[in-house]
Each structure stands twice: as C-alpha cells, then as structure tokens.
Amino acid sequence: MTAPFTTLDSFRSHLATLPAPDPAAGAAAAARNGQLTKPPGSLGRLEDLAIWLAGWQGRERPQASAPQVVIFAGNHGIAARGVSAFPPEVTAQMVVNFRHGGAAINQLSKTFGAAMTVHALDLDHPTADFTQSPAMTEAELVAALTTGWNAVDPQADLLVTGEMGIGNTTSAAAIATALLGGVAEDWVGRGTGVDDHGLARKADVVRAGLAAHAALLSDPLQVLRCLGGREIAAMAGAIARARAERVAVVLDGFICCAAALVLHRTQPGALDHCLAGHVSAEAGHAGLLVALDKQPLLNLGLRLGEGSGAALALGIVQGAVACHSGMASFAEAGVSGA
C-alpha cells in the first residue's frame, strides 16, 4: 500500500477516515470468554484485552504470535545544547547495536517472538535546533511520516513502535508542553540520566522552542514539525498505518506517547487501536497517559525507550490471547457452573 498522503494536509485528511473495530468479532469473542472454565471476570484485564484485540483483528479468537517491533532512529539539533547525558554519536552507534542484536529491544523481541526492523532516518542530518527554527520542513516531516507508514507489516498481529535519538526526551517534552499546557518543568525528565543542571537546560530549551514557534502551535501537526524529530514523526506515521490496517499497537514510553499524542490531538479516536504497554519512570509519562486516557499494563520503572516497555507487555497480551483461544468451555470440560 503506497502511503495515501504526500503532504501534511493529505496526512491530516487521511486521519479523518480511520477504520473502526469489527463489532461482531468483538461480540463473538466476549461470548466465548463468558463460557470459559473460570469464574466470570477472574482473568481481569486479560479478558478485556483479548476481546478488544478480537474486534481490531476481526476474528473471534485473536492472535498475538506474529508481533512486529519497528525502531526508528533520528538525530536532533538540540542535542548540541547539553540536554542529554550521552553524546549525539550514540544514536548511530545504537543503530549498529540494534542491527547486531546487542540492545535490550533485540532480547525482548526475541523473547516474545517479534520480528524487529530498524529504520535510521537521515542520521547525518540532524533536525534543526528548534530554539532557532522549525525542527523540520514540511517535506522532511512528510518524508519521516512516510518512512513510518511504510515500515509497518500489515500481516503483523500486533505492532510495537520504538525509538532511539539522543535529545529526544526534550523534543517529546516540548511537544507535550505545547499540546497539553503547563510549564516545561511539568514535562521534562531525566531521560538517559541528566543531573539537575541538565534538567534545567532541558526546560530552558523547551521554553525557547515554544516561544520561537508560538504562532504555529495550535495545530498538532505543526507542533510535530516545529518541535519533533524524524523518529517521533515516523512513529506517528507507523501508528496511523497500523490503524489503516486494523493492527493493534502497544505504545511504549514517553517519546512514543508524545508521537501518539499528536495523532490524538489531530483526530479524536485516532488511538482507539492502541493500548499502553507500560508507564515508564520518565517524569512526564504518567501525565501523558492520562492525557491519552490509557491505563498502562505494566509499571516496572523502565525508562529506556527502544520500544522496550511495550515489547515486555507483548507477553501479557500473548498470555491473554492464549487463555482466550485455548481454554475449554464449561460444557467442553464438564465443569459445573456457579
């Protein structure tokens, strides 16, 4: 499927025509769930998960055996402003590590049987320093959205979108501040591990970014263009593509959710096919999840990015699907009811 957009306006139009889940499949899955050999509701969120996934997949028994993990990497002009504990060359170095199988996300993808692909977005050309000019031109933004769109395997039964990009928690914090309000300090966090001075620099950079582009920030897609990064835009493109294919998405941490927030604010309901894999230890993530109205599956203090928290949550979804698909009914097992 060729991306159905070549401009920011056509991407916006596309978001207004999103498919819904299949109500018949969801109802059939709920009916099956009610007959399985367990007290009603005793599998808690696992039951809701399986029924929800059935609706998106359009089948009574959902599947989670072929998940896809897509990782996008981008470089940021603001990385030169001392907003990260790590130097900018780490973005490219980690892409090599992803390709050689050495990162956390490689191990988690393998553990849960996910096919993982890595997309480095023009790493030699960081986005512009957004305190000075918009991070991306419209053409650059559309290119990044398209990379994300094209990265999704429509045959996958679940999608995780992850990222790598030194400086990108600051970019995500700028997006959150622009779209959700509050002050910069509400949304910046320690990222890969900055100290108090670094944290103050991050807030300064966010403030400067918002001031520089104030006239454009009423439009979420302009927020993404002015303050975002290529990997953040690519995640937004991938999440949109997944919706077009009715592939459910497991959202990761702060940066992934900032990308998702752009879609959510552009088109209400655009994230109905998404669930929150976890709440991270990055300061602003819990607030972002509230804004997205998503309850995280896991809360284990992760703050790595790379899609790691979402990939870990794949095991929960797989457990939910296995119970729903594989359990016997009361009638099949000859077990007495309540």
Next chain:
Amino acid sequence: MTAPFTTLDSFRSHLATLPAPDPAAGAAAAARNGQLTKPPGSLGRLEDLAIWLAGWQGRERPQASAPQVVIFAGNHGIAARGVSAFPPEVTAQMVVNFRHGGAAINQLSKTFGAAMTVHALDLDHPTADFTQSPAMTEAELVAALTTGWNAVDPQADLLVTGEMGIGNTTSAAAIATALLGGVAEDWVGRGTGVDDHGLARKADVVRAGLAAHAALLSDPLQVLRCLGGREIAAMAGAIARARAERVAVVLDGFICCAAALVLHRTQPGALDHCLAGHVSAEAGHAGLLVALDKQPLLNLGLRLGEGSGAALALGIVQGAVACHSGMASFAEAGVSGA
C-alpha cells in the same frame, strides 16, 4: 532427595537451616549489568530481578527457560457451609480440566514454556470442617507438606506454585486473620464470586474457626493444620523445597501467599527466594503482600488462582533474564558512555 522431615517438628527444624543466595554470583551479575548498552538503571525492576535471580541460581547469567508450574488441589470441609459460588465437585472437575489442558494455567504455562504438573491431594476426603475440629491431623499435614516437597523439580530454574480447591479463599482468610490479626472482614473476599451474603458467611466461618482453635494459633504451623487445606500445605512444602534447592519462586495470589505466610511467620527470611508475581483483585491479597514485604510485578485484576498470575509474571522474568544475558556491553558494541 527424600523429604528431610517426617513430623511437624522436623519440618520446623528444617526451616531453620535454609541456604542463602550466592553473593559472588550476585556481585558478578551486578557488575555485568553495569556494562550493558543502556543508561544505568533504565531497565528498572528488570535489572534487580536478573541480579537477584543470579544470586539464587549461583551463576553470573541467570536463566529462566525451564520454569516449573506445580498445581495442588484439595477439598475443604467448610465448602459445605456456603462459602463459594461454585459447588465442591468443581475441584475434581478442574483437576481433569488441568490434565486435559483446558484451564487458564495450561495456556499460560505453554505460553511461557513452563512444565506443568498437577497433584490432587486426597480429593475424596475433604479436610475436616475447621469450625468443628482441626482441618488436618498432624499426619495429614505432614503428608501434604511432603507431597509439595516432592513435587518440585530441582532442575527447574523458577517455580510457580498454584492451587485449586473450592472453599480455599476462606481457609486462606482464616490463616491470614490468625497470623496477622484484624477482623475476619479484613481478609475475606469474593473469591470465585460470592454475593454479600456469601461474604458474610465467609467471615462467620473464619470467626468460628479462630474461636474453635484459639489455644493453638500462636504457632503458624498449627494455624496451617487447624485452618488450612491440603493444597495450601502442599504449596508451603513446595516453597520450602525450592529454597532447599535454591530455586527461586514466583508467588501467585491470596491463597498461595497465605501458604507462604506460614513459612514467613515460622522462620524469618524463609521467603527470601520468593518474589510476588502479581497483586490480585481478591480483597486481602494486597495486605498479605505488605505483610510479606513483597512488591508485586503485575497488577492486572486477576483473581483466578491456579498459579495464573505468577505464570503470567514468568514472561517478565524471562524478559529480564534475556536482557541481562544477551545484551552487548558498551565496549563490545563500541557505544560511547555517558
């Protein structure tokens, strides 16, 4: 290994001679963790889990590829007192369901590669109604502890203990009330789904049980004998055996934790090899975890028992182990440090 006890006193003596984790293996695992290609601490609880497991397994790189799930089933005299939404014959029917692969725990064991065994403990002879006389004789209790002890595979790299037994949330609530104090209403919950009248009956039964055996309740092992069930005792025996073999245990919900509480109150530190897989929706479980000083890995509203919440948490442990074992170091990957 023959069980090193034939009486309740020799079981008690055995609990006083428990092995500790290997500090050198734990230190080596922590050193390795510090070199992996991620910001320090960014995998949150996954890092602590892998290091903790390394200590118990006595190796720098812990493993979680061969977990064991052991399910114990028992029948309860108090089931005749209207404390469950399901009739007592469901215990035996569910054992058949476990053996035919139709229960939730079968699906979860398969999902996470666990070997599952089922042990039905004298189902045709329920424990005595503990409002009238002690649930078990000492010989019956020792037999159940021995069944649990012998059920553990010392080659497993993790153990989940689960249970089935109509009426056993009431037995577990009686144990919790006896050992932790408070009133019966603090510890009874809806179990498989009783209504308000059923909940009141459960509290009445707990109160009657405590009154009937008041003279014996200062000894946790007598609490287990007077108020417990065979499957609860078997879980205690299995958890003790796992410790003897330095096999780490993932605790399940309310009933499993009531079994664990007996060991904890008999011998401080007896649960150092255990982690809490989840906090269930059964009312008293969160309080039990506080008493055990364990932070649950998951909180997904499960209240099924069977070891299901603990089995689901196996995926988290496997993710932790995969990251710790498989990730490249900064030096190996040529990634710059902070």
